[in-house]
Amino acid sequence: EVQLVESGGGSVQPGGSLRLSCTVSGFTFTTSWMHWVRQASGKGLEWVSRINSDGSDITYADSVKGRFTVSRDNAKEKLYLQMDSLRAEDTAVYFCSTEKFDFWGQGTLLTVSS
């Protein structure tokens, strides 16, 4: 059974940092590209970032470019999202998802507020 479990969400002040994790199982993580997608409360889905299987090819949405960094540890089967210089508009539930968006985690909530 494919499982993706996000963790690391919480409350942070504007300008602060936080790192999200996504722990996966049930599929071959080492060959899978992965995504982060977020959703603000009552709003639609927003793609955040994509990383290829070995971390050599990464893309970001313009809204997070230069502030967020995606990475992965294939040995631990974990995906990460380092978020710096956080803003109120980054407040959202963050989901990790597989390459074709066919499997999603349950999401973890980030709140950026003073």
Added chain:
Amino acid sequence: SYELTQPPSLSVSPGQTASITCSADKLEDKYVNWYQQKPGQSPVQVIYRDNQRPSGIPERFSGSSSGNVATLTISETQAMDEGDYYCQAWDISTYMFGTGTRVTVL
């Protein structure tokens, strides 16, 4: 930026057909996926590559694409089909989601 436009809402009676559109420039050059999301839950893929149905998705869900418009069709709509629906496409390593359509079955 590339935008996928959907109608904000759609109401359908049980047993009837719901059609949700997704429009964008040059959409005919891209594959479109569709997702269903119920309140408090993660999205679930219901159609991929315009018209392919993932394992476990009921046959009443179908997809098509023509020109700049992709369409998700729910035949014989059931109460359990209520939720938000999003189209999604990608272009040169950028991935986009549609604006979303809330489907109400009443």
